[in-house]
Amino acid sequence: MPEANEMMHSSGLGRLRLVTPPSGESQEAEDAKLARALINGEARAAELAWDRYAPLVHGIVSRALGPDAEVEDVTQEIFYRLFSRIRSLRKPEALRSFVVSFAVRIVKWELRRRRARRWLTLSETGEVPDDQLLFMNVDNRYALRRLYSLLNLLTTRERLVLVLRHVEGMTLEEIAEAMEISLATVKRTLRHASARLSELVDADVQLRPAVGKRRPSK
Amino acid sequence: MTGDDDRDGGELGPRAAALAALARRSLGHLTPSEQVRGREVLRARLALRRRVVWSLSLAGIGAAAFAAVVLVPRVLHRTENAPPLAYRLEGGALAADGRIEASAGVEPALRFADGTVISLARGTKGRLADVDGRGAHVAITDGTASVNVVPKPHARWRVDAGPFVINVHGTVFSAAWNESTGRLDVKLERGSVSVEGPVTGGPIAMRAGQRLTVAMHQSRVLLRAIDDHEGDVAESDTTAAAPVAEVAPPPVLATTPARTPAPPLLAPEPAAAVVPAAAPIRTAMRQPRPARSWPSALASGDFAFIVEDALRDLPHALDASNSDDLAALADAARYRRQDDLARRALDAQRRRFQGSPRAADAAFFLGRLDEKQGAGLVHALRWYDRYLNEAPSGSYVAEALGRKMVAVRDLYGVAQARTVAEEYVRRFPHGSYAGAAQALRDQAR
Numbered sequence: 001m002p003e004a005n006e007m008m009h010s011s012g013l014g015r016l017r018l019v020t021p022p023s024g025e026s027q028e029a030e031d032a033k034l035a036r037a038l039i040n041g042e043a044r045a046a047e048l049a050w051d052r053y054a055p056l057v058h059g060i061v062s063r064a065l066g067p068d069a070e071v072e073d074v075t076q077e078i079f080y081r082l083f084s085r086i087r088s089l090r091k092p093e094a095l096r097s098f099v100v101s102f103a104v105r106i107v108k109w110e111l112r113r114r115r116a117r118r119w120l121t122l123s124e125t126g127e128v129p130d131d132q133l134l135f136m137n138v139d140n141r142y143a144l145r146r147l148y149s150l151l152n153l154l155t156t157r158e159r160l161v162l163v164l165r166h167v168e169g170m171t172l173e174e175i176a177e178a179m180e181i182s183l184a185t186v187k188r189t190l191r192h193a194s195a196r197l198s199e200l201v202d203a204d205v206q207l208r209p210a211v212g213k214r215r216p217s218k
Numbered sequence: 219m220t221g222d223d224d225r226d227g228g229e230l231g232p233r234a235a236a237l238a239a240l241a242r243r244s245l246g247h248l249t250p251s252e253q254v255r256g257r258e259v260l261r262a263r264l265a266l267r268r269r270v271v272w273s274l275s276l277a278g279i280g281a282a283a284f285a286a287v288v289l290v291p292r293v294l295h296r297t298e299n300a301p302p303l304a305y306r307l308e309g310g311a312l313a314a315d316g317r318i319e320a321s322a323g324v325e326p327a328l329r330f331a332d333g334t335v336i337s338l339a340r341g342t343k344g345r346l347a348d349v350d351g352r353g354a355h356v357a358i359t360d361g362t363a364s365v366n367v368v369p370k371p372h373a374r375w376r377v378d379a380g381p382f383v384i385n386v387h388g389t390v391f392s393a394a395w396n397e398s399t400g401r402l403d404v405k406l407e408r409g410s411v412s413v414e415g416p417v418t419g420g421p422i423a424m425r426a427g428q429r430l431t432v433a434m435h436q437s438r439v440l441l442r443a444i445d446d447h448e449g450d451v452a453e454s455d456t457t458a459a460a461p462v463a464e465v466a467p468p469p470v471l472a473t474t475p476a477r478t479p480a481p482p483l484l485a486p487e488p489a490a491a492v493v494p495a496a497a498p499i500r501t502a503m504r505q506p507r508p509a510r511s512w513p514s515a516l517a518s519g520d521f522a523f524i525v526e527d528a529l530r531d532l533p534h535a536l537d538a539s540n541s542d543d544l545a546a547l548a549d550a551a552r553y554r555r556q557d558d559l560a561r562r563a564l565d566a567q568r569r570r571f572q573g574s575p576r577a578a579d580a581a582f583f584l585g586r587l588d589e590k591q592g593a594g595l596v597h598a599l600r601w602y603d604r605y606l607n608e609a610p611s612g613s614y615v616a617e618a619l620g621r622k623m624v625a626v627r628d629l630y631g632v633a634q635a636r637t638v639a640e641e642y643v644r645r646f647p648h649g650s651y652a653g654a655a656q657a658l659r660d661q662a663r
Contacts, residue, residue, distance in 0.1 A: 046264055050257050058256075059246030067245065072256060073370070079260055080301070140240060147237045166230055166238040167245075190228030198231030207233070 028093040035092035038083065046083055053096070054079070057103045063167045064107045064160060066148030078106045097177055104160065104178040111156045146207050150200045157181075158193035165190055249657040262304035262331035302349045304331040316346045330354065333368040333648060334375070339394075350374075353386075362394040366648055369409065379404070382415030382432065390648070400434035405444050408616060427613030443575075444613075512539075512546035521550035525559065532559075536566040541576045548583060557587055578609035582618050589621065599625040616642075620651030623658065632661050 034052070037045035057078055062071045082102050089098050151159050160179065164170045172190070176183045201207060230238060248256075310326030311319050318338060320326040327337040328346065334353075338344050342361025348354060353375035356363065360380075367375050367386050375386040379395035382402050389409025395402050404413055406424045413422045413430055422441065424430055431440040515523045528535040528547050535547065544567045551560035564580040564587070571577045585601030588594060602622040606615065619642050627635035639655040646652060 047257055047261060050260055051253070054253055054256055055248045058248040058252075062246035063241055066241075072252070076256060076259060076263070080263055083264065140244065143237060144241060144244060147241060162228075163241075165228065166235070167241045169242070187228065194228040194230050194234070198234040201234040201237060202231060207237075 027096070031095035032092040035086070035089055035095040035098075038086045039089070039092070046079075049083075049095075049099075050079055053099045056096075057099065060100070060103045060164070060168055061107055064104075064163045065110065066151065067144060070110075074106065074110055078103050081106065097174075100174070101178045101180065104164070105180075108156055108160060108179075111159065143207060146204060147201075150197060150204065153200060154193055154196060158189055158196070161186055161189045162193040162197060166194070249660045252653070252657070259331050263301060265304060302351055303334075303354065305329060305349065305354070307346075312346060318344045318346060328354075328356070332370060332373075335366045336377075337364045338362070339364070347378075358393060358395050360395060360397040362392060364392045366390045367409070368648055380415075381434070382413055385412050385414075402430070402432040402434070404430045406430075407444070425613075512543045512550070516546040516549055521553050524550035525554055525556060528559070528563075532562075536562060537570075539566075541567065541571045541574060544570075545576050545579070548580070552583070552587075557590065561587055575609065575612065578605055578612055579614065581605040581608060582612075582614045585618070585621065589625070595625045595629050599629065616646045616651070619645070620654070623651060623655060627658060632658060 034045065034049060038049060054075065058071065058075045061074045061078070065071060065074065082099065085102070089095065151163070154162065157179070161175055164175045164178065165172070170178070172183060172186050175190075176186045179186070181189075229235075306329055307318065308327045308329060309324035310321050313319055318326055318328075320338065320340070320342075323340070325337055325340050327335055329335050330349075336354075336356055338358075339362040342363065343359040344361065344363060345357045345359065346354065347357050353367075353373050355376045355378070357378035358380070363377060363379070365375075365377060365386065367373070367389050369389075377384040377386060377393055379393045379402050380397060380400070382395070384391075384393055384404065386409075389411055390407040391405060391409070391411060393402070393404045402413075402415070404411070404424065406426055406428050408426050410426070411424050413424065413432075415432070415434075422430060422439070424441070427444050429442055429444045431442075432438070433440075512524045512527070515521075524547055528539075536544070539547065544563050548560045548563035548567065551557070551563060561584065564584050567580040568577045568584075581601050582605040585598040585605065588598040588601060599622060602618045602625065605612065605618045606622070609615065612618075619638065623635055623638040623642055626638050635658055639658040642651055642655040643659065
């Protein structure tokens with residue numbers, strides 16, 4: 001990425017690259033450089049942070065909220081707020097955890113806001129936008145919609161813990177750190193949420209044709 | 219990220235686990251084009267934030283670097299949580315009161331960070347009244363504005379044309395206001411808007427492919443197909459004619475957005491169908507409508523009336539109704555989820571009015587029904603192709619091409635769909651399916 005490297009040199013970020021850290025330099029060291037650049041308000045640091053972490057944040061937002069036209073907006077909002085709070089980051093090498101934690105916090109607010117307004121995964125028009133599902137077959141599209149309808153029946157904490165664990169693939173420790181709750185609480189919440197969702201899915205007659213014995217395929 | 223702590227007691231049952239895996243595979247993948255677009259939006263927002271700070275502490279400094287980027291004073295008074303949209307004015311400058319002052323011989327354009335563009339024709343007098351996190355408010359005091367609003371949830375865009383207010387959702391339209399003749403002309407290419415002002419008798423909901431003309435001095439309201447120019451002649455007639463006796467607009471034209479039916483679940487409809495697009499509706503003076511005609515009932519949201527009326531003698535309704543009534547019946551049945559009845563009305567439309575614009579539209583809706591009812595994407599694809607052939611510049615071309623792209627992808631794979639995606643992006647770079655089309659192109663590479 002020659003253009004990216006030139007850009008970074010001019011902004012004082014030295015050897016940083018857009019996404020993948022150079023060999024021999026740890027992720028933490030790269031993160032620390034990037035965090036300091038953000039704190040110092042260096043030019044292009046925000047865009048570099050976006051390039052590095054947007055896929056991660058977008059994934060968390062998308063999988064937690066479900067198929068939703070607002071995923072891009074929420075992702076934007078996370079980064080926008082993140083940059084204004086970056087000075088509260090105490091360990092620059094822990095930038096990744098800071099980003100994840102920030103994303104989870106905003107998603108939690110977003111879920112609570114929707115619950116309060118009874119919007120759940122519906123858009124303002126009352127329709128579930130399906131832009132993200134355009135490329136799926138009808139069965140899978142329907143199955144995903146049902147999954148997120150059932151997730152709406154869980155509490156915000158249960159939903160987040162379950163999604164971060166089973167969909168996002170985070171460890172229990174990572175979830176505890178991101179959600180700022182104890183490991184024991186994560187385990188207890190996950191047990192309850194997993195059992196509840198499994199029951200709901202098994203009891204959902206409409207899901208049976210879509211998720212039968214065979215594994216659903218995209 | 220998964221560690222070795224799998225045995226946490228929080229395992230999902232096999233069916234729930236399969237769904238979670240499906241979500242993991244299907245959601246959350248940021249395409250390169252989405253990432254680039256997001257970076258641009260973020261850059262614009264951060265630039266705006268920096269400029270707010272500068273404007274507070276170093277008034278006037280930095281104007282040269284971003285001469286085209288202008289802040290609206292009200293940005294500091296925003297009440298929304300979201301920061302105001304960043305924008306820049308091309309081909310002109312913004313006065314302190316928001317007036318858009320075009321450079322000589324240039325058509326100025328406001329470009330917003332979300333991709334929305336509002337262009338003013340040469341000589342148009344306009345003003346940027348407000349910008350917030352959900353959209354902007356632009357006022358045209360004389361002249362023509364072309365508006366291309368990128369659809370977004372919670373978006374709020376408003377265009378004033380003289381004394382008229384146009385509330386905009388994701389859409390493409392032009393609005394012309396002639397101060398001296400008191401004439402408003404709105405041409406809606408895509409999406410939906412509602413227009414309200416003097417002599418409209420309440421908000422008038424427009425749908426794609428329609429054109430609304432309001433001759434304020436003659437108290438005339440004319441809603442018709444976008445390519446129908448009869449109203450132009452009528453207007454010139456009336457400007458020289460004696461005062462018009464009739465003042466109130468026809469009730470059929472005054473519909474509130476609140477009555478707009480909810481669109482089908484699985485896919486966005488091209489527009490909120492309140493008044494049939496291809497039904498040329500003339501002024502009340504020349505062609506009064508019966509109080510409870512089906513198009514009239516459709517316009518007022520009384521779908522049950524249409525369906526019940528038709529079901530009293532369905533064979534007669536299908537064989538004897540005119541094209542407008544059949545279209546109203548099909549729309550009403552679709553909105554009430556009575557898809558079989560809708561299909562029969564659409565079939566009758568195609569059989570009896572072959573070659574008409576309504577028959578072409580019926581092909582599109584039959585495709586949607588096939589897709590929705592699970593009759594098969596192959597059937598739906600055939601209908602979309604038929605529609606695209608029969609109405610190459612029809613109201614639903616963008617939607618039909620988008621649905622075709624998805625159908626081809628599902629049936630024949632990404633490589634085959636890429637051609638359709640490229641055509642879509644070329645023809646409708648800001649269309650509802652543009653993001654999906656770009657993602658598909660990225661995927662195919």
